[in-house]
Amino acid sequence: MCSGDDRHCPQFDLHRQQLLEDLDAERRSFLKSAFVATGGVAALTAGGDLIRPAEAQTATARQGRPNHHYLPATAETVHWGYFSKLLKPQIEIDSGDYITIEALTHHANDDAERMVKGDPGAESVYLWTKEKKGVNRRGAGPIDGKLLGRGAGEGLGVHICTGPVYVRGAEPGDVIELRIMDVKPRPSANPKYSGKAFGSNAAAWWGFHYKELLTEPKPREVITIYEIDATGQRNWAQAVYNFQWTPQTDPFGVVHKTIDYPGVPVDHSTIKENYGVLKNVRVPIRPHFGVIALTPKEADIVDSIPPGYFGGNMDNWRVGKGATMYYPVAVPGALLSVGDPHASQGDSELCGTAIECSLTGTFQVIVHKKASLAGTSLAQLDYPMLETQDEWVLHGFSYANYLAELGETAQKTIYEKSSVDLALRDAFRKMRAFLMNTKGLTEDEAISLMSIAVDFGVTQVVDGNWGVHAIIKKNIFVGAEA
Amino acid sequence: MCSGDDRHCPQFDLHRQQLLEDLDAERRSFLKSAFVATGGVAALTAGGDLIRPAEAQTATARQGRPNHHYLPATAETVHWGYFSKLLKPQIEIDSGDYITIEALTHHANDDAERMVKGDPGAESVYLWTKEKKGVNRRGAGPIDGKLLGRGAGEGLGVHICTGPVYVRGAEPGDVIELRIMDVKPRPSANPKYSGKAFGSNAAAWWGFHYKELLTEPKPREVITIYEIDATGQRNWAQAVYNFQWTPQTDPFGVVHKTIDYPGVPVDHSTIKENYGVLKNVRVPIRPHFGVIALTPKEADIVDSIPPGYFGGNMDNWRVGKGATMYYPVAVPGALLSVGDPHASQGDSELCGTAIECSLTGTFQVIVHKKASLAGTSLAQLDYPMLETQDEWVLHGFSYANYLAELGETAQKTIYEKSSVDLALRDAFRKMRAFLMNTKGLTEDEAISLMSIAVDFGVTQVVDGNWGVHAIIKKNIFVGAEA
Numbered sequence: 001m002c003s004g005d006d007r008h009c010p011q012f013d014l015h016r017q018q019l020l021e022d023l024d025a026e027r028r029s030f031l032k033s034a035f036v037a038t039g040g041v042a043a044l045t046a047g048g049d050l051i052r053p054a055e056a057q058t059a060t061a062r063q064g065r066p067n068h069h070y071l072p073a074t075a076e077t078v079h080w081g082y083f084s085k086l087l088k089p090q091i092e093i094d095s096g097d098y099i100t101i102e103a104l105t106h107h108a109n110d111d112a113e114r115m116v117k118g119d120p121g122a123e124s125v126y127l128w129t130k131e132k133k134g135v136n137r138r139g140a141g142p143i144d145g146k147l148l149g150r151g152a153g154e155g156l157g158v159h160i161c162t163g164p165v166y167v168r169g170a171e172p173g174d175v176i177e178l179r180i181m182d183v184k185p186r187p188s189a190n191p192k193y194s195g196k197a198f199g200s201n202a203a204a205w206w207g208f209h210y211k212e213l214l215t216e217p218k219p220r221e222v223i224t225i226y227e228i229d230a231t232g233q234r235n236w237a238q239a240v241y242n243f244q245w246t247p248q249t250d251p252f253g254v255v256h257k258t259i260d261y262p263g264v265p266v267d268h269s270t271i272k273e274n275y276g277v278l279k280n281v282r283v284p285i286r287p288h289f290g291v292i293a294l295t296p297k298e299a300d301i302v303d304s305i306p307p308g309y310f311g312g313n314m315d316n317w318r319v320g321k322g323a324t325m326y327y328p329v330a331v332p333g334a335l336l337s338v339g340d341p342h343a344s345q346g347d348s349e350l351c352g353t354a355i356e357c358s359l360t361g362t363f364q365v366i367v368h369k370k371a372s373l374a375g376t377s378l379a380q381l382d383y384p385m386l387e388t389q390d391e392w393v394l395h396g397f398s399y400a401n402y403l404a405e406l407g408e409t410a411q412k413t414i415y416e417k418s419s420v421d422l423a424l425r426d427a428f429r430k431m432r433a434f435l436m437n438t439k440g441l442t443e444d445e446a447i448s449l450m451s452i453a454v455d456f457g458v459t460q461v462v463d464g465n466w467g468v469h470a471i472i473k474k475n476i477f478v479g480a481e482a
Numbered sequence: 483m484c485s486g487d488d489r490h491c492p493q494f495d496l497h498r499q500q501l502l503e504d505l506d507a508e509r510r511s512f513l514k515s516a517f518v519a520t521g522g523v524a525a526l527t528a529g530g531d532l533i534r535p536a537e538a539q540t541a542t543a544r545q546g547r548p549n550h551h552y553l554p555a556t557a558e559t560v561h562w563g564y565f566s567k568l569l570k571p572q573i574e575i576d577s578g579d580y581i582t583i584e585a586l587t588h589h590a591n592d593d594a595e596r597m598v599k600g601d602p603g604a605e606s607v608y609l610w611t612k613e614k615k616g617v618n619r620r621g622a623g624p625i626d627g628k629l630l631g632r633g634a635g636e637g638l639g640v641h642i643c644t645g646p647v648y649v650r651g652a653e654p655g656d657v658i659e660l661r662i663m664d665v666k667p668r669p670s671a672n673p674k675y676s677g678k679a680f681g682s683n684a685a686a687w688w689g690f691h692y693k694e695l696l697t698e699p700k701p702r703e704v705i706t707i708y709e710i711d712a713t714g715q716r717n718w719a720q721a722v723y724n725f726q727w728t729p730q731t732d733p734f735g736v737v738h739k740t741i742d743y744p745g746v747p748v749d750h751s752t753i754k755e756n757y758g759v760l761k762n763v764r765v766p767i768r769p770h771f772g773v774i775a776l777t778p779k780e781a782d783i784v785d786s787i788p789p790g791y792f793g794g795n796m797d798n799w800r801v802g803k804g805a806t807m808y809y810p811v812a813v814p815g816a817l818l819s820v821g822d823p824h825a826s827q828g829d830s831e832l833c834g835t836a837i838e839c840s841l842t843g844t845f846q847v848i849v850h851k852k853a854s855l856a857g858t859s860l861a862q863l864d865y866p867m868l869e870t871q872d873e874w875v876l877h878g879f880s881y882a883n884y885l886a887e888l889g890e891t892a893q894k895t896i897y898e899k900s901s902v903d904l905a906l907r908d909a910f911r912k913m914r915a916f917l918m919n920t921k922g923l924t925e926d927e928a929i930s931l932m933s934i935a936v937d938f939g940v941t942q943v944v945d946g947n948w949g950v951h952a953i954i955k956k957n958i959f960v961g962a963e964a
Contacts, residue, residue, distance in 0.1 A: 203929045208910060215925045224930040237934075242926060278927050280960040283935045344934045350910060351933035420902040424940060428690060428832060443697045444724060445760050447685045448706040451833035452719075452826045453765045457939040458906060458950065468940065478762040 008408065018143060019301060023086050066096040066364070073102035073162045073358075075124040078339075080106070081139035081157030081262060083302045083312065085295045085331045089166035092333075095367035098181065100360060103289060103341040104160045106262040107200035107356035110223050113268075114198040115358065118189035122358070125160060126263060128251045135160075138262050140303040140411065151254055155261035156411070157304035159291045159313060163337030165365070170334035173370035175378045176294060178325040178336070178363050183287045185343065186358035187230035197230040199237065199343045199357025202245075204259045207352030208461045221245035221259055223266075224277065226355045228285060228343050237285050237343055237355055239278035243271040283344050287359055288320035290340030297330040298403035299411070304339070306414045306464035309401045311384040315354070315460040316395065316469060317345040324387045326378055329367075336365065349460040377438045383430055392472050394434055396427025397465045415464045423468035427456055431470040439477060449476075490890060500625060501783060505568050548578040548846070555584035555644045555840075557606040560821075562588070563621035563639030563744060565777045565784045565794065567813045571648035574815075577849035580663065582842060585771060585823040586642045588744040589682035589838035592705050595750075596680040597840065600671035604840070607642060608745060610733045617642075620744050622785040622893065633736055637743035638893070639786035641773045641795060645819030647847070652816035655852035657860045658776060660807040660818070660845050665769045667825065668840035669712035679712040681719065681825045681839025684727075686741045689834030690943045703727035703741055705748075706759065708837045710767060710825045719767050719825055719837055721760035725753040765826050769841055770802035772822030779812040780885035781893070786821070788896045788946035791883045793866040797836070797942040798877065798951060799827040806869045808860055811849075818847065831942040859920045865912055874954050876916055878909025879947045897946045905950035909938055913952040921959060931958075 009015060069091055071077060077090045093099055104122055108115035116122045127134030133152075141147055141154025148154045170176060185197035203209065203222045210219055224242040247257045250264045293312040296302055307314045311327045319325060327334075338361060345354030373379050377392070383400060386393035398418040399405045406413050431454055435446035453476055459467030491497060551573055553559060559572045575581055586604055590597035598604045609616030615634075623629055623636025630636045652658060667679035685691065685704045692701055706724040729739045732746045775794040778784055789796045793809045801807060809816075820843060827836030855861050859874070865882060868875035880900040881887045888895050913936055917928035935958055941949030 201930050201934055203926065203933065207929075207933070208906070209914075209929050209932075212907070212911065213925065214914075222926045222930070224926070226934075239927075239930070242930070278923070278931065281927075281931065281958055282960055283931070283958060284955065346933060346935050347937035347939060348906065349933055350936070350938070351929045353933065355934050420906055420940075424690070424830070424902055424943065425694070428830075429694070432691075432696075441760070443695065444685065444704045444706070445721075445763075447689075447691050447833045448683050448704070448721070448724070449760060449763065449765070450691075451685070451689070451828060451831055451835065452683055452708075452837050453828050454832070455829035455939065456832070457829060457937065458902075461906065473766065476763055476765060478764055 020086065023084065066098055067094065068098040069093055069100070071099060071101045071162055071165065073104045073121045073125060073160070075127065075134040078104070078125055078135060078160050078162050079337065080135045080137060080160050081153055081155065081304050082137070083161070083293055083295045083304060083337065084300055085297060085335060086300055087164055087335070089164050089333065089335065092166045092168055093365060094168050095170075095365065098362060098364050099165060100362045101162050101338045102186070102360045103162055103338050104358045105199065105341055105356040106158050106160045107202060107353065108358065109263050109265045110200040110202070111198060111225050112265055113190060114188050114193055114225065115200070118191070122189070126265075128263070128265065130251050140301045149254065150256070150261040151250065151252065158262040159304040159339040161291060161293070161304060161337035161339035164295060164335035165337070166333035166335060167365055167367055168333070170329045170367045171332055172297070172329055174329040175368040175373060175381050176327045176329055176334050176336065177366040177368060178292065178327070179366070180319070180321055180323050180325070180361060180363055182362040183321045184360050185228050185230045185287065186360055195229070195231050197228040197343070197357060198240070199226045199228060199355035200224070200353070201226060201351070201355050202259055202353045203351035204353065206462055208348070208350050226283070226343065226357070228355070228357060235285055236282040238282055241273040241275045242277045243273050246270050283355070286317040286320060286342070286344045288317050288342050288345070289338055289359070289361060290315045290342050290345070290354060291338065292319060292325060293337050294327045294329060295331050295335035295337070296403055298401075302403065303411050306402055307397060307467060308399075308403060308465060309383050313340060313463050314384060314395055314467060315340070315345065315349050315463055316386065316393070316467070317342065317347070317354070318386055318388065318393055322388065326381055326385045326387070328382050348458045349462050352462045379437045380433065390474055392434070392474060394427060394430045394470045395459065396423050396425070396430055396468045396470065398422040398426070399465055400426050402465050418464060418466040420458060420461060420466055420468060423466045424456060427468040427470040431472065502568065505566065548580055549576065550580040551575055551582070553581060553583045553644055553647065555586045555603045555607060555642070557609065557616040560586070560607055560617060560642050560644050561819065562617045562619060562642050563635055563637065563786050564619070565643070565775055565786060565819065566782055567777050567779060567817060568782055569646055569817070571646050571815065571817065574648045574650055575847060576650050577652070577847065580844060580846050581647060582844045583644050583820045584668070584842045585644055585820050586840045587681065587823055587838040588640050588642045589684060589835065590840065591745050591747045592682040592684070593680060593707050594747055595672060596670050596675055596707065597682070600673070601668075604671075608747070610745070610747065612733050622783045631736065632738070632743040633732065633734065640744040641786040641821040643773060643775065643786060643819035643821035646777060646817035647819070648815035648817060649847055649849055650815070652811045652849045653814055654779070654811055656811040657850040657855060657863050658809045658811055658816050658818065659848040659850060660774065660809070661848070662801070662803055662805050662807070662843060662845055664844040665803045666842050667710050667712050667769065668842055677711070677713050679710040679825070679839060680722070681708045681710060681837035682706070682835070683708060683833070683837050684741055684835045685833035686835065688944055690830070690832050708765065708825065708839070710837070710839060717767055718764035720764055723755040723757045724759045725755050728752050765837070768799040768802060768824070768826045770799050770824050770827070771820055771841070771843060772797045772824050772827070772836060773820065774801060774807060775819050776809045776811060777813050777817035777819070778885055780883075784885065785893050788884055789879060789949060790881075790885060790947060791865050795822060795945050796866060796877055796949060797822070797827065797831050797945055798868065798875070798949070799824065799829070799836070800868055800870065800875055804870065808863055808867045808869070810864050830940045831944050834944045861919045862915065872956055874916070874956060876909060876912045876952045877941065878905050878907070878912055878950045878952065880904040880908070881947055882908050884947050900946060900948040902940060902943060902948055902950060905948045906938060909950040909952040913954065
C-alpha cells in the first residue's frame with residue numbers, strides 16, 4: 001500500500017498529491033492559541049485546576065512566565081488514526097508552557113448515549129450521517145477506502161489524537177519532557193448520567209485471547225461498558241453491561257462484521273445489553289493516556305497503532321498523573337499529539353483495549369536541547385522513557401524503530417513479526433545502555449544490577465509492536481539526583 | 483539420556499538399577515524428626531522466632547497442637563540438582579505443623595571464605611577433596627558423568643534442595659498450602675565477617691544477555707559477590723567485588739571452562755577480584771526462595787532447573803516472608819523441598835541468577851484435601867499459586883507441565899522450546915480459569931477483567947521453562963474472602 005509516502009511506488013506522484021489534498025481538505029486552521037478558537041475561558045476550567053487559566057491567558061505578554069494553553073477536542077483539532085509530519089499544528093507553545101489537552105476515546109460510539117450525546121466536542125468529532133462525516137480519514141490507509149472497503153483511511157490506525165502541538169525550539173535530536181500535571185475524566189454530557197463518566201472495553205479480534213476462546217459462540221467480540229465517577233470521589237470503575245458485537249452498518253452503508261473501523265456508531269437495537277455483569281467487582285482506576293506521541297520522521301503518514309521510539313500507542317498505565325515522560329524529537333517542533341485515554345488497564349492490555357474513556361490532561365512541556373543532554377539521565381535517549389517519583393521506566397518494543405528497521409512495508413509487516421521475547425530483548429538493551437550511559441556503570445555492573453534489581457513487565461501484546469517495560473528504582477543510586 | 487526412568491531405553495533395567503543404587507548410596511536416613519538428628523535445640527533458635535522451639539519440641543504429645551520441626555541443611559539432608567519421588571523423606575510432618583528449613587545457595591563456593599568456611603552444614607555439603615565429595619550427585623544426569631564429562635549428575639540441575647519433607651495425609655489431587663512465616667539470611671560463619679551474610683550473582687552462559695554482550699572479552703561469565711546485613715538492620719545489599727570466571731579445576735581434576743557444574747570451588751588465586759564495583763548502589767533486598775517444590779510424578783528423577791506445575795525453580799521474588807504458596811500434590815506425602823535461596827532478584831532474573839544467598843525459612847504446611855476444594859480459590863488448582871495480603875499471583879510457564887507435554891525427551895527439549903510468548907499464553911489461560919472457576923465469572927467477564935485489572939510480568943527467562951506471572955488484586959472482589 002502506498003499512502004503517498006512510498007517513493008518507489010509507480011504511482012507515487014499521484015498518491016502523494018492525493019495525500020496532501022486529503023490532509024489539507026480537513027481544513028486545519030493554524031491556531032496561535034486554541035484559546036481563541038474555543039472562544040473563552042469557560043472551557044478551560046474543566047480541564048486543569050493546577051493552573052489558573054485567567055492568569056495563563058494573559059501570560060504571553062509577561063517575560064519569562066510560562067503560558068497556559070488549552071486545546072479542546074473537536075473535528076477541527078483532532079487527527080484520527082495516524083500521525084503525520086505533514087499535519088498543520090493546532091497550536092504553538094514555548095518550552096516551559098502548560099497545556100491542557102482534551103482527549104476523546106475512539107470507543108465513545110460503542111455507547112453514544114453515554115459518551116457522545118450532548119458533548120459538543122465529541123459530537124463534532126463523531127458526526128457521521130449519510131451526507132457528512134465530522135472526521136473523514138480514520139487511519140493511515142488510502143482515503144478512498146478501496147483497499148479493504150472499510151472507509152476512509154481503512155481504520156489502519158484507530159486513535160483520536162488531539163494535536164499536533166508545535167513546540168517552539170524543539171529540533172531533531174532534542175528531548176521533550178512532558179510532565180503530566182493532572183488527568184481528569186470527561187463527564188458524560190447527557191443529563192441522565194450527571195456526575196458519571198463512561199468507558200468501553202472491547203475484547204476484540206486483535207486481542208491476545210481471541211483465538212483461544214473456550215465458550216461458544218467462537219469467535220466473538222464483546223464490548224463491556226464501565227462507569228467511572230466523574231467527581232473524583234470514587235477511585236474505582238464498575239461494569240454497567242456488556243454486549244456481543246453484531247454486524248454494524250455505518251451511515252455510509254458499509255457493514256462492519258467485526259470491529260474493523262473506529263467510531264462506527266453501534267445501533268443498540270441490534271445488540272443485547274446484558275446487565276449485572278461483573279457484579280461486586282470494583283476495578284481500581286488508573287487514568288492515563290494510551291497514546292502520547294511526538295511525530296515520527298520516517299514516513300509521511302503513520303498508523304497510530306504500533307508504538308515506537310516516538311512514543312505513540314505505548315499503552316502503559318503508568319503514564320498518568322504525576323508521571324513525567326521523555327521522548328526524542330524527530331521533526332521540527334516535535335509535533336505532540338495526545339489520545340487513547342484510558343480509565344484503567346492492566347499490564348498486557350490482554351483483550352485488545354483498556355477501559356477506553358475520554359480524559360482531559362494538563363501537561364507541562366519542556367525542551368531539552370541536544371547539547372545539554374550529556375551527563376544527564378537523558379543522554380543518548382532514543383526511546384520513550386517514564387519517570388515517577390520513585391522509578392525510571394524504560395520502554396522496549398519488538399522493534400525499537402519498526403519504521404526504519406522493517407523497510408518500506410514496515411507498517412504492514414510489524415503486525416506479523418511481534419513477540420514478547422523480542423520486546424524483552426529490546427528493553428534489556430535499553431536498560432543496559434541507560435545504566436552505562438547515564439549512571440556510568442560498566443557492562444558487567446549493569447548486567448548484574450539488571451538481574452537483581454530491575455523488573456521487566458509486559459506492557460502490551462495487542463498494538464502490533466509489542467511492548468516490555470523495565471523498571472528500576474531511583475533510590476538504588478545513593479546520592480543520585482532526585 | 484536415560485537416567486533410569488525411560489522405559490523405552492534399551493538399557494532401562496541397567497540404568498534403573500544404577501539410579502536406585504545411586505540414590506540409596508547417599509545413605510539417606512529416614513528421620514521421624516530432624517530435631518533428633520541435629521542433636522538439640524540450640525540450632526533451632528537461629529531459624530525462626532515466631533515459634534518457641536521449646537514448646538514445639540514437646541508439642542508432639544499434645545492433642546491437636548501443631549508441632550514445630552527443624553530441618554537443617556547437611557550433606558545428609560539435601561539433594562542437589564534434582565527432584566525424585568524415590569528419595570527417602572528427611573522428616574515427616576502433619577498438616578498444620580511448622581517447620582524451619584535451612585536452604586543453602588549452590589553458589590557458596592564462588593567465595594567459600596565468606597559463604598562456607600566455619601559453617602558445619604555448608605562445609606558438609608560442599609566437602610570435596612580428591613578422595614571425597616560430601617554430596618556426589620549434582621543434577622539429574624548420569625551418575626558416572628560420562629555423558630558430558632562434568633561430574634556425577636552432570637550439573638543437569640543445580641540447586642541444593644533441603645528435604646524432602648513428607649506431609650502426612652497429602653495425596654495426589656490435594657493442595658498443599660505453604661505459609662512463609664519468616665525468612666532470615668544465614669550469617670557468615672567466618673569470624674572475619676561477623677554480622678554479615680553474602681551472596682553471589684553469576685552472569686552466566688544461560689543468561690538472557692549472554693549472546694548480546696557489547697564489550698570484550700566476549701563471551702564471558704562474571705560473578706559479583708554481594709554483602710547483606712545479617713542482623714536485619716539494613717534492608718539493602720551492596721556489591722563487594724566482581725570477577726570474571728576463569729577455567730576452574732575441581733578436586734577430581736575436571737576443568738570447568740564455564741559455570742557448568744554446581745559447587746565447583748573457585749580458586750581465588752586464578753581470578754582477579756575487582757573491588758569498588760557498583761559503588762554507591764544499594765540493592766533493596768527481597769529475601770525469597772527460588773525453589774520450593776513438591777515432587778513431580780512424571781519421572782523418577784527430574785532436573786531441578788525448569789519449573790512446572792509442581793512449583794520448583796519458579797524464581798519469583800514475591801515468594802518471601804508473608805506470602806502463602808499453594809501447590810497441587812502429585813505424589814503421596816507431597817515430598818516438599820526448599821532451595822535456591824535469594825537475597826534479591828528482579829522480574830526476569832535476566833543474567834541467569836539472583837543474589838544467591840543462603841537463607842533459613844520457617845513455614846506452616848497445611849493439607850487441603852481434594853474434596854474440600856470446590857467453591858474455594860483453590861478449585862481446580864493445577865499450578866503453583868501465590869497469595870499475599872493484597873494479591874493473587876498465578877504462575878504461567880512456556881509449558882504448564884513440560885514433563886507430560888514434551889514427551890520422553892522433555893527434560894532436554896524444554897531448554898530449546900521456551901518463550902515468553904508461550905508463558906504469557908499459559909498465564910492468561912490460568913487466570914481465565916481462576917476467575918471462572920473460583921470467582922464465578924463468565925468467560926467474557928473474565929477476559930474483560932484481565933485486560934483492565936490484571937498485570938502480567940516476566941518472572942524469569944533463564945530456567946529452561948520460562949515464566950510469566952499474572953497478578954490480580956484481591957480487593958477487586960467486593961465482600962470477597964480476605
